[in-house]
Amino acid sequence: MAGFGHTTRKHPRSRSRTRSRSGPDSATLGIIGVICAVAGFFVLGIILGPVAIACGWLAMGRRWNGARPVPALIAVVLGAIDTVLAIVWMAGTAGPGTGVF
Secondary structure (H helix, E strand, O other): OOOOOOOOOOOOOOOOOOOOOOOOOHHHHHHHHHHHHHHHOOOOHHHHHHHHHHHHHHHOOOOOOOOOOHHHHHHHHHHHHHHHHHHHHHHHHOOOOOOOO
C-alpha cells in the first residue's frame, strides 16, 4: 500500500511528453492571425497588423525553420504588409499642408 508522498513510479513523465492543452492550438492561432490581418486592411491596421504577426509566429511554434502551417505563414506575411501600409498611410497624412491648423 502506498503512503502519502510515496509513488509507485520513481520518475514521473516529463513536461515535454505531457503537453498541456490549456492554451489555443496552432491552427486556431493561425486562423485568428489571418482574420486579424484581413480586418487590418480595412480598420486599425497599425494595431491588427502586429497582432496578426504575433499570432502567426506563435502558430508556427516560434521558429522559422521546419514545416510551417499555411494559415500561420499567411498571417505573418499579410500582417507585415498590413503594418507597412498603415505606417505609410500615417506618414502620408502627416505631410505638409494636411495638419490641423
